[in-house]
Amino acid sequence: MMKPYWDVNILTGSKTARIIDDPAQWAGIIKKAIRPLYILGPDTVDRNIGARLFLEYCLDVAKAGKLPICATGHVRKKMLERDVHPDSNYDIIEIINHLQDPEWLGVKKEGNHDLIVFSGVRCDLAERGLATLKYFAPHLKTMALCRFSHPNADFALPVIRKDSKWQEYFEILIDNLS
Amino acid sequence: MMKPYWDVNILTGSKTARIIDDPAQWAGIIKKAIRPLYILGPDTVDRNIGARLFLEYCLDVAKAGKLPICATGHVRKKMLERDVHPDSNYDIIEIINHLQDPEWLGVKKEGNHDLIVFSGVRCDLAERGLATLKYFAPHLKTMALCRFSHPNADFALPVIRKDSKWQEYFEILIDNLS
Amino acid sequence: MRLLKTYKPFYAPFCDLCCNCTYGKCDLTAGKKGACGIDIAAHQARWVLVQCCMGLSAHGAHGHQLVDHLINKHGEDYKIDLGLQIDVEAPIIRTVLGLKPETLGDLRTAIEYVERGLIHLVSSTHTGQEGSNLDFENKALHAGMLDHVAMEVADIAQIVGYKYPTSVADTPLVDLGWGGIDRTKPVVLVIGHNAAPSIAMIDYLQDNDLEDTIEVCGICCTAHDTSRYTRRAKVVGALSRQLFFIRCGIADVIIVDEQCVRADLPEEAWKIGAALIATSDKICYGFEDVTDKEIDEIVAMIAEEGKQVLILDPDKAGEVAAKVAPLISTNRKKGGGFIDEATAVELAKDCRDCGLCSQACSNLLMIGKAVKEFSAGSAAKLSDIFKSCFTCGKCEVRCPRSIPIVKIMQAVATKDTFKIRSGRGPIHDIEIREVGLPIVLGTIPGVVAFLGCSNFPKGEREIAEMMEEFARRKYIVVASGCAAMAAGMVKDDEGKTIWEKYPPGFQAGGVLNVGSCVANSHIAGAAIKIANIFAKLPGRANYEIIADYILNRVGACGVAWGAYSQKAFSIATGFNRWGVPVVLGPHSAKYRRLYLSRKEEDDWQVMDGRTGKMTVDYVEPAPEHLAYVIESKERAITTIAKLCIRRNDTPAGRQIKLNHYIGLHKRYMGGLPDDIHLFIRRPADIPMFFKREVMEYLKEVGWKQRRQVGLPTLITTYPSKANIDDIK
Amino acid sequence: MRLLKTYKPFYAPFCDLCCNCTYGKCDLTAGKKGACGIDIAAHQARWVLVQCCMGLSAHGAHGHQLVDHLINKHGEDYKIDLGLQIDVEAPIIRTVLGLKPETLGDLRTAIEYVERGLIHLVSSTHTGQEGSNLDFENKALHAGMLDHVAMEVADIAQIVGYKYPTSVADTPLVDLGWGGIDRTKPVVLVIGHNAAPSIAMIDYLQDNDLEDTIEVCGICCTAHDTSRYTRRAKVVGALSRQLFFIRCGIADVIIVDEQCVRADLPEEAWKIGAALIATSDKICYGFEDVTDKEIDEIVAMIAEEGKQVLILDPDKAGEVAAKVAPLISTNRKKGGGFIDEATAVELAKDCRDCGLCSQACSNLLMIGKAVKEFSAGSAAKLSDIFKSCFTCGKCEVRCPRSIPIVKIMQAVATKDTFKIRSGRGPIHDIEIREVGLPIVLGTIPGVVAFLGCSNFPKGEREIAEMMEEFARRKYIVVASGCAAMAAGMVKDDEGKTIWEKYPPGFQAGGVLNVGSCVANSHIAGAAIKIANIFAKLPGRANYEIIADYILNRVGACGVAWGAYSQKAFSIATGFNRWGVPVVLGPHSAKYRRLYLSRKEEDDWQVMDGRTGKMTVDYVEPAPEHLAYVIESKERAITTIAKLCIRRNDTPAGRQIKLNHYIGLHKRYMGGLPDDIHLFIRRPADIPMFFKREVMEYLKEVGWKQRRQVGLPTLITTYPSKANIDDIK
Ligand code: SF4
Ligand code: SF4
Ligand code: SF4
Ligand code: SF4
Ligand code: SF4
Ligand code: SF4
Ligand code: SF4
Numbered sequence A, B: 001m002m003k004p005y006w007d008v009n010i011l012t013g014s015k016t017a018r019i020i021d022d023p024a025q026w027a028g029i030i031k032k033a034i035r036p037l038y039i040l041g042p043d044t045v046d047r048n049i050g051a052r053l054f055l056e057y058c059l060d061v062a063k064a065g066k067l068p069i070c071a072t073g074h075v076r077k078k079m080l081e082r083d084v085h086p087d088s089n090y091d092i093i094e095i096i097n098h099l100q101d102p103e104w105l106g107v108k109k110e111g112n113h114d115l116i117v118f119s120g121v122r123c124d125l126a127e128r129g130l131a132t133l134k135y136f137a138p139h140l141k142t143m144a145l146c147r148f149s150h151p152n153a154d155f156a157l158p159v160i161r162k163d164s165k166w167q168e169y170f171e172i173l174i175d176n177l178s
Numbered sequence C, D: 001m002r003l004l005k006t007y008k009p010f011y012a013p014f015c016d017l018c019c020n021c022t023y024g025k026c027d028l029t030a031g032k033k034g035a036c037g038i039d040i041a042a043h044q045a046r047w048v049l050v051q052c053c054m055g056l057s058a059h060g061a062h063g064h065q066l067v068d069h070l071i072n073k074h075g076e077d078y079k080i081d082l083g084l085q086i087d088v089e090a091p092i093i094r095t096v097l098g099l100k101p102e103t104l105g106d107l108r109t110a111i112e113y114v115e116r117g118l119i120h121l122v123s124s125t126h127t128g129q130e131g132s133n134l135d136f137e138n139k140a141l142h143a144g145m146l147d148h149v150a151m152e153v154a155d156i157a158q159i160v161g162y163k164y165p166t167s168v169a170d171t172p173l174v175d176l177g178w179g180g181i182d183r184t185k186p187v188v189l190v191i192g193h194n195a196a197p198s199i200a201m202i203d204y205l206q207d208n209d210l211e212d213t214i215e216v217c218g219i220c221c222t223a224h225d226t227s228r229y230t231r232r233a234k235v236v237g238a239l240s241r242q243l244f245f246i247r248c249g250i251a252d253v254i255i256v257d258e259q260c261v262r263a264d265l266p267e268e269a270w271k272i273g274a275a276l277i278a279t280s281d282k283i284c285y286g287f288e289d290v291t292d293k294e295i296d297e298i299v300a301m302i303a304e305e306g307k308q309v310l311i312l313d314p315d316k317a318g319e320v321a322a323k324v325a326p327l328i329s330t331n332r333k334k335g336g337g338f339i340d341e342a343t344a345v346e347l348a349k350d351c352r353d354c355g356l357c358s359q360a361c362s363n364l365l366m367i368g369k370a371v372k373e374f375s376a377g378s379a380a381k382l383s384d385i386f387k388s389c390f391t392c393g394k395c396e397v398r399c400p401r402s403i404p405i406v407k408i409m410q411a412v413a414t415k416d417t418f419k420i421r422s423g424r425g426p427i428h429d430i431e432i433r434e435v436g437l438p439i440v441l442g443t444i445p446g447v448v449a450f451l452g453c454s455n456f457p458k459g460e461r462e463i464a465e466m467m468e469e470f471a472r473r474k475y476i477v478v479a480s481g482c483a484a485m486a487a488g489m490v491k492d493d494e495g496k497t498i499w500e501k502y503p504p505g506f507q508a509g510g511v512l513n514v515g516s517c518v519a520n521s522h523i524a525g526a527a528i529k530i531a532n533i534f535a536k537l538p539g540r541a542n543y544e545i546i547a548d549y550i551l552n553r554v555g556a557c558g559v560a561w562g563a564y565s566q567k568a569f570s571i572a573t574g575f576n577r578w579g580v581p582v583v584l585g586p587h588s589a590k591y592r593r594l595y596l597s598r599k600e601e602d603d604w605q606v607m608d609g610r611t612g613k614m615t616v617d618y619v620e621p622a623p624e625h626l627a628y629v630i631e632s633k634e635r636a637i638t639t640i641a642k643l644c645i646r647r648n649d650t651p652a653g654r655q656i657k658l659n660h661y662i663g664l665h666k667r668y669m670g671g672l673p674d675d676i677h678l679f680i681r682r683p684a685d686i687p688m689f690f691k692r693e694v695m696e697y698l699k700e701v702g703w704k705q706r707r708q709v710g711l712p713t714l715i716t717t718y719p720s721k722a723n724i725d726d727i728k
C-alpha cells in the first residue's frame, strides 16, 4: 500500500496502485495499449514545470505516444492557442462517466479506451474519478502521470518533490515513447 | 502501508506498523524496554503450533525475556495447570483500558508499561485494541507477535503462512532473548 | 451524565480518517484534528450516535408502520389489553413519557415522541455540530432509551393487533431448523422483522382452508412473530442461516419485509428460481411497485413473467404470496440448490488451497483448509467451521475458482429438527411480585438476558451452553431474537433442547423466550416493573430514579454475544441507560465504543439513601462495566455472574452470588478471583463453601470490613433535579 | 423515479471498505459483496442517504426548535404574514403537504411531517435493509425534498417571529469583513445558524439602551440573520474565516448556537481569553448546563471563574452574553491573538520548509512554500494562498515546529470593509408575475442561484466573478448563505462590491441575497411560484406536475461552488428533486454521488403535452446534468449558461440563451461548443451574431431540423398517477 503526497488522498482500503519509478516502463505500458486516452486537466495550463508550461510537456507526451487528448476544464483554450485540437472536450467527471460504459465508442468512435492516462487534474478530484474507474470500469486501466501520486490508479508515480526530477521524468518518458 | 492476513483487519488509514522480519531485531526491541508486558490471548490455549501448544512458546518467550504476563480470556487456567502464575488477570479490553492511562501503575505497580507484546488474541479484537492504544496511549509502543500481522501495532510480523516458519521464528526469538 | 463519569467511554477506532464532509479525508491520528476541529474521540462518539440513530429508527419506523396499519384495521381507539396477567402494560412508555397508553392512538403518540427526539439527535451528527465526545455519548444513551420506547410500541402493537398469546408463560414449542421443512408442499419463506404481510398470508390461508397445503417457514424475527401467531409456522433459524437456507433452494416464494435481510436476495432468489416479493418501503430492491395493480395481474407477473415485485399493502402481499406459491412450486425444479454429499465433495475438489477465502472470512475461519480437507474425504473441519459460520458468503465471492462453499456446507449441516418455545411477550405482574424481593435482596442471583443477533464468534453452541449454566444455577434466563433460536439449536444427550428442559416462567431457573427483537423491551420492562410493582416506585416520567434503582438493586445483566447490527448496539445502549450492564461478544469491539470502569481507580462513591449521607468511597465496583466486550465464553460466564452483583444485596444474597462467581471462576478460570475482596463487605458476605480459602486471601490482600449501605443510590452525587427522598 | 433513468447516479467511492457493522470491515472492490450482500453502488447510495438525512435533520431540528420557541412567545395561533408583496406564503409546504400554513402551529405540523419521513429514511440505512442503489437515491431525493420543507419552515418562522423585513427588495447594505469591527468596544461574536439567542441579546441591548456600547458581529448564517434583524450587526464573513477571526482575539464573548461551528471552540476561546456560551442541545461541548441558574450567578461563573457554560434558554443566554461582555472586555488583554506583520515574519522564520503542512492541506495549497517565502520577506504567495484558504487549521496542527500559520495570515489578510445586502427572504409575487413569462419563454436567459458554503477551490473571488458575469448578461442572480458573503468580499476598481452595483430585485440583471441557508427554500419557492402564479398550476400537493414543469420550462440553475456539508448536499439533492440542476465545485466529488446524463446516449424522449403524443427521441439534453461537478470556474460559467436551456424555450428565448452559451464558450473555452447542434431545433434558434459560424458547423455535423414540442413534459413517459392534462 502506498502513501500519496496529499493527506486527503490517502487510500482507505485495500486495492492500491502499482508504483512505477522508471519512466521507460511507463512508456512500455502506454505503447502496449491499443486505444489509450490522455486526459489533461486545468493544472496543465495553470502551472509551470521549471520555465515551461506543464501543458507543453503533456502535448509532447501525446505527440510522442500518439495519444488522443481529452481536454477538461479550460485546457482546450490554451491548446487551440497552440494550434492543437483536442480530440474531445468533456470535463473530467463527464469523461469518466463515459468511460464507465464498456460499450461506449470512445473519443475516436473506435471503441472504448483500454488505458487512461491523466495529467494536471486537481489531485483530490482526480482521485475521486480514479476511484470511480477502479470500481466501475474494470475493462480499462488507469495511469496517473502526476507527481503527487494516486493510490486509486492502477499505475502511479512515486511522489516527486523536485521540479528538476519531474522535468527529467517527462523527458525520459517522451524519449521512450517516440 | 501493509496488508494483514485477514481482510477485516485491513488498515483504513494512514499510520501503519513497521514490519520486522528478523526475530533478532524483535528480541532487541523487547530487551530495550524498561517495563514490558506480554498479553496472552485464548488462541494460545486453543491452538497448537506443530505438536506443541501455542502457549508453551509464549511462556518460553516470557521466561527468556523476563516479561510479566497478563492472562486474558481463560488462559489463566492452563497457565496454572503448568504452575505458572500470571502477573495479572484482566480480559483484553480491560487491560487495554488500563494501559491508556499514563498514570496507571502497571501489573507490577511499578509504573505503566512502555512496551506491550501480544500473542494469541483473536485477530479482529486485537486489532481494535491496538487501534485504541495507537490513539490513546502514545506513551507506549505495541508489538504484535502474531503470524497474521497487525497494521495497528507499532511493530508487526509479516504474514507467516507456514507452521514451520512460525515455529522457527519463535525459536530464534527465544534464543535471542535469553 | 453521572454514569459516564464512572463508566468512561472506551474507543477503538476502525479507521484513521474521517470522510464525512468535503473538507476530508481528515487524518485524525496522533492528536490531529479535522478541518472542522473535531478530534478522534468525538469523531468516534459521533459515529456511535449515528449507529444508535439507525438502530432506533429501524424499530421506530417499523413501530409506526405497524401502528398505522393496525389503526387502519381497528381504529385508533382500539384498546390495548395484554390480558389478565398484566396491569402495567407499557413500563417503558410510562416511565419515559409519563403516558399510560390505552389505545393504539396512544402508541402513535409514543412513536411521535421518538420521531421528535430523533431529528435532534441526527442533527447533532452533522459536521460542525457537537464537539464533545461525552455529549455525543449522552445523546447516544438518549437514543438507546428512545429505541426501547420504539420497541415497546412495536411489540405491544403486534401483540394486541394480532392477538398473540400473552397470558401464559408456557407458550407452544415450535419446530426449529431447516431439516423439518416439508419440501413436498409449496414452501413460503418469510424473512425480516415486520410480520404484517406474513400474517396476512397466514390469514388468507386460514380463511380459505389452505393451511395444510402450504408450508410456511421463517428466518429472523418474522419467524418469531409468525410462530407466535400460529403454531404451524416453522422457524428455520437465525439471520446467520439466511444465505445457506436460500441456496438450498427449498423456498418457492420468499416474502421479505424489513431489517436483517440480505441486500442480494433478488439475485439469490433468481438463482434458485424462487419468487421474491418485497413488501416494505425500507427494502424496495429497485422493483416495480405494483401495489395498485389487481391481485391476479400481480400473480401473473410473478408466476408467468418471473418478475420480482414490490407490494406495499401487507394484505395484498399476503394474498399474492399465497396464490403464487403453488404455481411456482409446480413450475420449477424443486430444491435446485439442494445437493448430496457426493456432489459436495465433487464440487470441493476444484479447490487449490490458495487460502483467499480464509482471508476474506468475516469470522476468521480457516475455511480454505476445511474445503480442501473435505474434498480429500475428511468432513470434520468443515463441519466444525459450519457451526461458527454465518454463511455470509464472503469466502465464496473471493474464491478464484468459484467454488460454491456455502452450498457445499449442506453436506455437513445437521438435518435434525429442534424446538424453540414461541415468544411470550411481557413478563406478568404476578411473576414480578413473586421474584421482585429475592432479586432485590440478591437471593435470586440474577436475571441474565441473552439478546438477539447471531454474529457469534464460535457458533450457536456457546449460547446454549451459557444459558444452561445459568439456568442450572437458578438464575432467571431470558432470551430474544436470534439468540433464542441459537439456544434451541443444541440438543443434550437425551435429544432435548434447553427450551424443553427448563420451566418457561420468570422464576429462578426459568428459561424464557420473550419474542423477536422488539420484545427486548419487555426485558427492560421487567426491570422497571420490579421497581414499579415490587418497590412501588411511581412509574410515570420517573426515569432517573428508576434507572438508579435498577443500577443499584436489580441484579440483571444483558448478554449480546452475537451483536452485529446498529439495532443491537442501540438496544444495548438503551439497557445501559436503564442501568443494566451488557456483555458483548468479541466482534462487538467493532462498534468502536464501550463503557468501562477501572475497579481500582474509579469513582465508586454512593449515597446512603436511608441516611442521605455520602459514603466516602464505597469501593465496590458493582456492576463493574456497563458495556463490555469479552473474548471467550469461559470468561464471559464468570464475568456475567460478577455483573449480577448489586450494592443492595443482603448478606444472604451476596453469599449466593459470590458462591456462583467463585465457583464459576474456579471452573473456568482457575483459582479464586483476584478481585473477590472488593465484593466482600463483611464476613457475612462470604460463601460458606469457600470460607477458609477466601478468608486467607482476604488476609493476604489486607482486606478491611466495610459498613453496609442502606438503599444505595447515585442520586445527589451529581447535579440533578431528582430528589433523594423519592428513591425509597 | 423517471429522473434517475436519464440522470443516472455516478459514484466515486471514498473508501474500498464498509465498516458499518460488526461483520466488517467488508472489502467491496472488484465486484465483491459485503457479508450482508451489499455491493459498492448500494453502499455508496446508502451513505448518500445518510448524508441527506443529516442535512435535513439539521434544518428540521433547527426549525422545530425555532417554531417551539416562537410558539412559546407568541402562541400557536400567531398568524403568518409575510407582508404585502406575498400571497403565496409557503410554496414548498403547499406543494408537498397540500397545506397552506397560516399560523405558527401549522408550521409545526409541517415539521412533524418531516420528522415522520425522517425515521423511515434513517431506518432504511440500517444494515440489512435496502439493497438497491436506485431506491436509496429515490429516498435521498425524498430527503432533499423534506429538507426544503424544513428550511421553509425555519425561515418563515424566523421572519414572522422576528419581523424581518420582507416587503422590500432593497434591504440595507451592512458591513462585511473583519477590518471594520470596532475593537475599542466589548465585542460579541455570534456563530451558527439559529439566531434566537443572539436576537435575544440584541433585544436586551436595545431595551436597555446599550446598543452603542457593544459591538455585535457574526459568522455564518447567524450573522445573516442578526443583520436582517438590525443594521448594526456586522458580518465578519463566511465559515471559512471562523478560526482565523477567533485567533485574532478580537471577540470578548462568543455565542455559539448550532451548525457549522468548529468542534474545538472551547480550546480556541480559552486561548484568547474570550468567554464562550453554548446555547443549543446540538452543541453542548461537555459544558455544565446552567440553564436553571440565576443570571447573576451565571455571569459570575463566566466572568470571575472563567467557566464556559451551556444555557439552553435563548433569552437567558442573550442577557448573560450582554452582561458578560463588558466585564470580560475590561479584564482581558484585548486582542490577544492580534499581531503585526513584523511579528508574523518573525514567527514564520522558524519554518524549515519540510512541507508537512502542505501535505495536510484540505485545499491542496502549497502553504509550506508560502510560509517559507514569507519569512524571507516575500508575502505574495502567502497572500495568494490566504485567498483560497478556509483557515481550517490542519496545516498548523501538522507543523512539527508549531508555527502558528493561521495567525501569521493576519499579515496578508485585507483589513478593508466590504458590503453585503442583508437577506430579503421570499421573492415577491409581483416580481414573479413580471418575470414568469420571460423566464418560461427563455427571454430572460436564466435564474442562477449561488448556494451557500465556502469550501471554494480557489477562494471567494471566483464566486464574485461568476455572479458578475451572469448579472451583466441579465440573468437573475440569487445568492444565499456563505456564498452571498463571499460575493461581497471583492471590490471593483471603484471600490464597489457586487451588492452595490446591481439592482436587488428578482429581475433581469438583479442580484439578490435571499438570506441564510434556510432561505435557500425561497429559491426553490420562486421556481414553484412561477408555476403557481404565472402558469396557474394548482399549488397544493401537486408535487410531480410542478417538478416536471420546472425541469422542462424554468431555466434555473443552482451553483454550490463551495459545498462542504451534509446540508449543502441535501439542499442540492432537494433542488434536483424539484427539477433544478446544480453545478458543484470540485470538492463536491467527495460527496461520492452525482446525477449525470450522457448527451449522446441517454433517453431524451419527452411527451408533447399539447398533443399528448410521444415525441420519439427529442435529442436535446436540457438540462444535461442534474448534479454535476465541474473543475474550473471557466468551464463552470460556460456550463451554467448551457444548463439554463429548457425544452420549452421559444425560438427568441433559445437564441438569447445560445448567444450567451456560445459567447461564454468562445471566451473561456475557445471556439464554438461542439454540442451546439443538440440545442438547435430549427434555424430560428440560432443567434444572429454567430449565425454564419454556427450554420457551417451544423452542416459539418449533419444537423437536421427538428420539430418544436409544445408543453414538453416527462409525464406519461413513466408509470405515475399524474395526469398529462394537468400540465397546462
Ligand atoms: S470511516 Fe469507514 S468508510 Fe470512511 S474511510 Fe474509514 S473505513 Fe472507510
Ligand atoms: S467532518 Fe470534520 S473531520 Fe470529518 S472530513 Fe469533515 S472536516 Fe474532516
Ligand atoms: S460464509 Fe462462513 S466461512 Fe465463508 S466468509 Fe462467511 S463466515 Fe466465513
Ligand atoms: S479460495 Fe477457493 S480455491 Fe482458494 S482455498 Fe478457498 S475454496 Fe479453495
Ligand atoms: S453493513 Fe454489510 S458491507 Fe458493511 S460491514 Fe456490515 S456486512 Fe459488511
Ligand atoms: S488552514 Fe488553509 S492552508 Fe492550512 S490546511 Fe487549512 S486550507 Fe490549507
Ligand atoms: S510544517 Fe511547519 S516547518 Fe514544515 S514547511 Fe510547514 S510551516 Fe514550515
Ligand code: SF4
Pocket (backbone or CB within 6 Å): D220, D221, D238, D239, D259, D260, D451, D452, D453, D454, D480, D481, D482, D483, D516, D517, D565, D567, D568
Ligand atoms: S452557507 Fe454553508 S458553510 Fe455557510 S453557514 Fe450555511 S451551511 Fe455553513
